[in-house]
Amino acid sequence: xxxxxxxTGRTSADSSRDIPEAxxxxxxxxxRALTTLSEQGTGTCSxxxxxxxxxxNSAKLRKDLSYLGSxxxxxxxxxxxxxxxxxxxxxxxxxxxxxxxxxIGNLGQALANYSGFRSRGxxxxxxxxxxxxxRDEVVAGVEVQAFDNLEQIVGDHGVAIGVIATPAVAxxxxxxxxxxxxxxxxxxxxxxxxxVPDQVDVRKVDLSIELQILAYHEQRKAATA
Amino acid sequence: xxxxxxxTGRTSADSSRDIPEAxxxxxxxxxRALTTLSEQGTGTCSxxxxxxxxxxNSAKLRKDLSYLGSxxxxxxxxxxxxxxxxxxxxxxxxxxxxxxxxxIGNLGQALANYSGFRSRGxxxxxxxxxxxxxRDEVVAGVEVQAFDNLEQIVGDHGVAIGVIATPAVAxxxxxxxxxxxxxxxxxxxxxxxxxVPDQVDVRKVDLSIELQILAYHEQRKAATA
Numbered sequence: 001x002x003x004x005x006x007x008t009g010r011t012s013a014d015s016s017r018d019i020p021e022a023x024x025x026x027x028x029x030x031x032r033a034l035t036t037l038s039e040q041g042t043g044t045c046s047x048x049x050x051x052x053x054x055x056x057n058s059a060k061l062r063k064d065l066s067y068l069g070s071x072x073x074x075x076x077x078x079x080x081x082x083x084x085x086x087x088x089x090x091x092x093x094x095x096x097x098x099x100x101x102x103x104i105g106n107l108g109q110a111l112a113n114y115s116g117f118r119s120r121g122x123x124x125x126x127x128x129x130x131x132x133x134x135r136d137e138v139v140a141g142v143e144v145q146a147f148d149n150l151e152q153i154v155g156d157h158g159v160a161i162g163v164i165a166t167p168a169v170a171x172x173x174x175x176x177x178x179x180x181x182x183x184x185x186x187x188x189x190x191x192x193x194x195x196v197p198d199q200v201d202v203r204k205v206d207l208s209i210e211l212q213i214l215a216y217h218e219q220r221k222a223a224t225a
Numbered sequence: 226x227x228x229x230x231x232x233t234g235r236t237s238a239d240s241s242r243d244i245p246e247a248x249x250x251x252x253x254x255x256x257r258a259l260t261t262l263s264e265q266g267t268g269t270c271s272x273x274x275x276x277x278x279x280x281x282n283s284a285k286l287r288k289d290l291s292y293l294g295s296x297x298x299x300x301x302x303x304x305x306x307x308x309x310x311x312x313x314x315x316x317x318x319x320x321x322x323x324x325x326x327x328x329i330g331n332l333g334q335a336l337a338n339y340s341g342f343r344s345r346g347x348x349x350x351x352x353x354x355x356x357x358x359x360r361d362e363v364v365a366g367v368e369v370q371a372f373d374n375l376e377q378i379v380g381d382h383g384v385a386i387g388v389i390a391t392p393a394v395a396x397x398x399x400x401x402x403x404x405x406x407x408x409x410x411x412x413x414x415x416x417x418x419x420x421v422p423d424q425v426d427v428r429k430v431d432l433s434i435e436l437q438i439l440a441y442h443e444q445r446k447a448a449t450a
Binding site for chain 1: 249250252253254256257258261278280316317318320322324330331332334335336338339340341342345346347385386388409410411412416417418424426428429430431432433434435436437438439440441442443444446447
């Protein structure tokens with residue numbers, strides 16, 4: 001353990017310091033920007049370049065990266081591959097996260113097919129749906145199974161993260177079943193606020209929120225035009 | 226004008242003050258929480274109740290609402306319906322926003338069917354796809370048309386907001402065509418950074434970001450367990 005720490009640097013798991021929640025929320029954005037830079041063949045980048053690629057200001061970026069102990073090299077900047085690794089390790093996406101998706105409508109299918117999950121370490125181990133008519137369908141190479149298989153799948157694969165893509169009316173029941181069988185993180189696409197115990201993390205995705213933010217700016221543009 | 230202002234209060238369009246971007250991003254969350262409270266038959270709520278429903282702390286909530294000139298009534302709290310109206314007006318979702326969606330895969334279909342768009346004033350006026358095989362399909366009551374109809378549809382309906390749900394390789398071309406025909410706000414679901422002129426707003430939706438935030442916390446839970 002001592003040795004591993006010396007080689008790989010401080011791991012997030014060792015660390016007792018907390019990264020501010022707003023910084024945590026930006027780490028995936030930096031990771032994506034670094035992945036793009038890497039794919040373009042960029043070896044090193046300045047904080048300004050990375051800030052532009054990520055769409056944040058460079059002072060905020062430097063502050064965020066300082067929580068990871070990443071300061072770059074004066075006159076050279078950041079090593080793209082290494083910083084990418086540091087951030088991925090900090091987030092935890094250097095490990096494999098088995099994920100189960102419940103609700104295989106258009107959204108569930110889009111999520112199952114979403115390449116951005118696989119490339120970040122999220123592996124969809126099961127697609128579950130309450131509708132018997134969907135049984136045995138194969139989506140993105142994964143067979144659709146009965147929702148009643150949830151407990152067994154979570155146990156077999158050690159699933160910690162569940163994705164709810166059901167209609168709103170079904171979502172709380174799905175969440176209750178997930179929590180009961182040991183899932184401790186839920187990504188909720190259903191348009192309702194889930195009630196879960198304190199130790200369970202829920203993140204809501206509301207696809208209309210970004211549209212509303214655009215509308216706000218659009219309205220102001222129209223007012224000044 | 227003077228009179229309208231007196232009746233409805235200051236409108237966002239009149240106002241010269243800027244609301245901080247972080248507050249703007251939370252307004253849709255308050256709106257959703259208020260809609261839920263309203264549907265539950267709640268007439269008034271304290272800032273604490275609303276903060277819990279929205280998942281933010283109440284000091285931040287009060288500060289955010291103060292930008293809208295909303296302070297509630299001492300000992301009574303906020304009038305749910307009125308505050309909901311104030312926020313909806315501030316965001317701009319009391320008006321009708323014609324929207325065009327390009328790319329009718331699973332994600333595009335999920336978006337076309339998403340009830341959360343319609344209920345917030347976003348009206349999908351056209352679904353466009355480059356694939357001739359998709360032509361004349363009807364999704365959520367809207368006919369799929371050729372992408373080449375973009376310019377005419379944007380002109381006919383006064384579309385200001387475009388949604389890109391195409392694969393990454395097609396997204397920049399779609400954005401260029403949108404900008405050329407007058408679209409000034411783009412919601413981008415494709416996993417690439419779009420290059421657009423300064424006066425065009427782009428919001429990216431990366432469906433994996435919330436999963437990565439869950440992974441971060443999940444990793445920390447595992448480390449402390």
